[in-house]
Amino acid sequence: MEEKTIVERLREEFPAGVRESWTSLGDDVVIIDKGMLLPIATFLRDSPGEFRMLLDLTCVDYPGQEPRFEMVYHFFSLSRNRRLRIKTQISESDLRLASLTALWKNADWLEREVYDLFGVHFDGHPDLRRLFMYDGFEGHPLRKDYPLRRRQPLIRLKE
Amino acid sequence: MTGLKKKRPPAGQFMTTQFNSLLGWARKYSLFHYPFVTACCGMEYMSAACAHFDIDRFGAGWTRFSPRQSDMLLVVGTITHKEAPVLRTVYEQMTEPKWVIAFGTCAVSGGIYDNYAVVQGIDQIIPVDVYIPGCPPRPETVLDGLLKLQEKIQHQDQDWRWKKKRS
Amino acid sequence: MLLNMGPSHPAMHGTIRVMLELDGERIVNSEVEVGYLHRGFEKTCEYRTYFNLLPYTDRLNYVSPLINNLGYVMTLEKLIGVEVPERAQHIRVLMSELSRISDHLTCLAAMAMECGAFTAFLYKMKAREFLWDVIEQTTGARMTTSYIRIGGVRADLHPGFDAVLKKAIDETRLVLKDVHGLLDKNKIFLNRTRDVGVISREDAVAFGWTGPCLRSTGISYDVRKAHPYLVYDQLKWEVPLGDRGDNFDRYLVRMKEMEQSLRIIEQAAFRIPKSSPAFVAAGMSPSQAIKESRLQRVRKAIALSPNLEGSEETRYPDILASDKSFVVPPKEETYTTIEGLINHFKFFMRGHGLRPPKGEVYFAVEGGNGELGFYIVSDGTDRPYRLHLRAPCFHIVSALEQLIRGRYVADVIPTFGSMNMIGGELDR
Numbered sequence: 001m002e003e004k005t006i007v008e009r010l011r012e013e014f015p016a017g018v019r020e021s022w023t024s025l026g027d028d029v030v031i032i033d034k035g036m037l038l039p040i041a042t043f044l045r046d047s048p049g050e051f052r053m054l055l056d057l058t059c060v061d062y063p064g065q066e067p068r069f070e071m072v073y074h075f076f077s078l079s080r081n082r083r084l085r086i087k088t089q090i091s092e093s094d095l096r097l098a099s100l101t102a103l104w105k106n107a108d109w110l111e112r113e114v115y116d117l118f119g120v121h122f123d124g125h126p127d128l129r130r131l132f133m134y135d136g137f138e139g140h141p142l143r144k145d146y147p148l149r150r151r152q153p154l155i156r157l158k159e
Numbered sequence: 160m161t162g163l164k165k166k167r168p169p170a171g172q173f174m175t176t177q178f179n180s181l182l183g184w185a186r187k188y189s190l191f192h193y194p195f196v197t198a199c200c201g202m203e204y205m206s207a208a209c210a211h212f213d214i215d216r217f218g219a220g221w222t223r224f225s226p227r228q229s230d231m232l233l234v235v236g237t238i239t240h241k242e243a244p245v246l247r248t249v250y251e252q253m254t255e256p257k258w259v260i261a262f263g264t265c266a267v268s269g270g271i272y273d274n275y276a277v278v279q280g281i282d283q284i285i286p287v288d289v290y291i292p293g294c295p296p297r298p299e300t301v302l303d304g305l306l307k308l309q310e311k312i313q314h315q316d317q318d319w320r321w322k323k324k325r326s
Numbered sequence: 327m328l329l330n331m332g333p334s335h336p337a338m339h340g341t342i343r344v345m346l347e348l349d350g351e352r353i354v355n356s357e358v359e360v361g362y363l364h365r366g367f368e369k370t371c372e373y374r375t376y377f378n379l380l381p382y383t384d385r386l387n388y389v390s391p392l393i394n395n396l397g398y399v400m401t402l403e404k405l406i407g408v409e410v411p412e413r414a415q416h417i418r419v420l421m422s423e424l425s426r427i428s429d430h431l432t433c434l435a436a437m438a439m440e441c442g443a444f445t446a447f448l449y450k451m452k453a454r455e456f457l458w459d460v461i462e463q464t465t466g467a468r469m470t471t472s473y474i475r476i477g478g479v480r481a482d483l484h485p486g487f488d489a490v491l492k493k494a495i496d497e498t499r500l501v502l503k504d505v506h507g508l509l510d511k512n513k514i515f516l517n518r519t520r521d522v523g524v525i526s527r528e529d530a531v532a533f534g535w536t537g538p539c540l541r542s543t544g545i546s547y548d549v550r551k552a553h554p555y556l557v558y559d560q561l562k563w564e565v566p567l568g569d570r571g572d573n574f575d576r577y578l579v580r581m582k583e584m585e586q587s588l589r590i591i592e593q594a595a596f597r598i599p600k601s602s603p604a605f606v607a608a609g610m611s612p613s614q615a616i617k618e619s620r621l622q623r624v625r626k627a628i629a630l631s632p633n634l635e636g637s638e639e640t641r642y643p644d645i646l647a648s649d650k651s652f653v654v655p656p657k658e659e660t661y662t663t664i665e666g667l668i669n670h671f672k673f674f675m676r677g678h679g680l681r682p683p684k685g686e687v688y689f690a691v692e693g694g695n696g697e698l699g700f701y702i703v704s705d706g707t708d709r710p711y712r713l714h715l716r717a718p719c720f721h722i723v724s725a726l727e728q729l730i731r732g733r734y735v736a737d738v739i740p741t742f743g744s745m746n747m748i749g750g751e752l753d754r
Binding site: 195196197198199201202203205206209210211224236237239241242245246249271272274275276277294295297 | 332340361364366454
């Protein structure tokens with residue numbers, strides 16, 4: 001019996017959630033609807049793909065486009081030795097997304113990092129606060145409209 | 160010794176100048192350093208402190224990880240704005256006499272990082288005595304910088320307890 | 327009682343802050359604060375060209391800089407689709423494994439020193455110096471080398487490479503034997519590291535652990551075996567595994583991995599294809615060549631200056647890909663022909679030069695700590711639109727709070743030491 005690929009399985013299970021999918025340079029990429037993130041992630045983790053490891057989650061800022069931000073998730077399956085990239089888009093006016101901390105423990109810090117650097121809120125995150133920048137830092141540095149050299153010193157600097 | 164001005168204590172005080180030199184000699188050969196290590200330069204610091212390029216032969220071998228017990232602050236690596244208050248606190252906790260060496264270009268001037276997060280040189284936060292450039296500096300450069308500091312210590316106007324306090 | 331193990335650590339780990347809530351000596355709760363070395367790597371890279379940002383990648387995991395170089399360059403090569411010559415691939419594997427050994431040496435040296443075993447630290451630093459001698463003679467710098475370039479490597483191996491490498495390997499083997507004897511059955515070290523900082527397999531996977539820390543729990547995942555790149559699939563070596571997932575297993579896995587890396591180095595040095603042309607030592611000096619080029623095309627050999635040794639034009643087919651648009655043209659051409667000068671100028675000119683096709687790519691190599699992944703989004707210009715690093719020790723350190731809960735304060739030190747936190751990679 002021919003084994004279905006994980007992308008085909010995803011399309012079967014969530015026909016409305018999966019918007020596009022393609023394979024480029026050997027990577028499988030799936031674009032999903034942002035509301036379906038948690039069910040799709042649960043499906044990916046539990047069965048049948050067994051994507052037990054969340055490799056990475058990050059965000060890309062496209063200021064001219066609407067929706068502005070694109071969240072990128074990389075999953076990895078140890079048993080099948082396959083990687084998968086899931087992308088979902090969120091707009092600036094509604095910068096909220098479901099948190100994956102209930103499914104993967106490292107999502108905790110990864111989501112804090114994205115919140116710190118981009119300003120995306122994660123619903124359901126136990127403790128969403130800045131990770132890299134200090135309290136009192138205003139703005140989200142990795143957004144394209146934050147200038148590279150705008151410094152916000154914590155203590156008074158000489159010269 | 161180019162660039163280092165030899166400070167001359169006031170003339171006519173033979174005993175005090177001799178005592179000054181003695182104190183300078185004692186201080187320069189018994190430097191206890193506090194390695195405030197943050198980044199990549201820390202690896203070269205480790206190399207400079209270990210067997211191949213020993214800094215112990217210059218008297219600066221003992222590391223004291225307490226600001227109260229050390230007299231030389233070796234700022235090794237990049238200092239970010241988040242770390243700056245910590246550096247300032249550590250410097251202020253150190254007791255006199257104290258010297259500061261900026262180790263590596265990130266400590267000297269911010270290095271290759273000119274952005275929102277990095278302090279462009281620790282002399283914006285604390286006064287620095289010797290700057291050691293390099294990314295990371297070779298251990299020989301570090302030893303050269305240490306020798307320059309030792310010369311500076313030898314010739315500076317030492318402060319001792321019964322001398323009149325300057326503000 | 328609240329205790330702050332502040333950012334200025336009396337250990338070579340640098341900048342991390344662990345706030346502990348204590349009940350006597352036992353840790354009830356803890357909070358780890360990172361970000362004290364956040365140097366804005368990802369944002370800075372958006373303002374630099376692809377070629378320009380190589381030095382920034384060196385300073386990520388600064389104990390194994392060549393592996394970071396490799397990760398970034400291979401990600402870009404995957405996006406562009408560049409074929410790297412055989413000899414360059416072997417050189418990359420060699421350099422990468424030398425870096426990996428120096429990473430493990432530094433990590434275990436610091437861990438041992440913090441537990442009180444100062445001798446192990448000094449021995450390992452001695453071995454690291456020999457390895458860095460090899461790296462310095464090949465690449466020009468001890469640590470931050472920027473040696474692995476897009477399309478290949480910067481320069482070919484120098485003539486005395488085999489002798490220096492052999493000495494480094496022999497010295498490292500002696501040191502490893504000594505340290506095994508000092509620490510493996512040492513009661514104090516075992517008391518401090520056995521069954522301390524234990525993590526189960528499920529937790530390790532849930533936290534996204536990779537690398538030696540994951541392999542210490544018994545899960546065999548090594549990017550070099552799972553998704554082989556360069557010539558790793560042609561070499562014979564094993565992946566050491568632990569079973570309990572405690573500090574001692576992490577130490578032992580790293581020690582065994584160093585031995586395996588030495589095996590890889592020996593095989594790669596043996597199998598490396600011979601460099602095709604003979605070493606050009608005699609020729610006219612560069613200034614003479616420039617003068618002559620103003621009258622007529624230079625046909626005779628040119629002896630370049632010593633710091634360009636290994637990157638002569640005759641070496642290019644061995645060390646760099648043949649695609650001209652992604653590779654710096656050789657210096658002989660640049661300074662003596664007008665086409666070479668134009669190629670050189672266009673390579674470095676803003677807006678021109680290396681422009682990968684539009685798209686995104688993710689590629690991972692096995693770093694010293696685990697899966698070091700680069701995610702690059704390219705918009706067709708000469709600068710990356712977004713460059714993201716999947717830092718392996720970020721995920722490992724995020725488990726620290728769980729590992730030290732319920733243990734003593736003194737257990738924090740070996741646990742944290744065995745995780746090999748590298749600030750440049752953690753905070754980017």
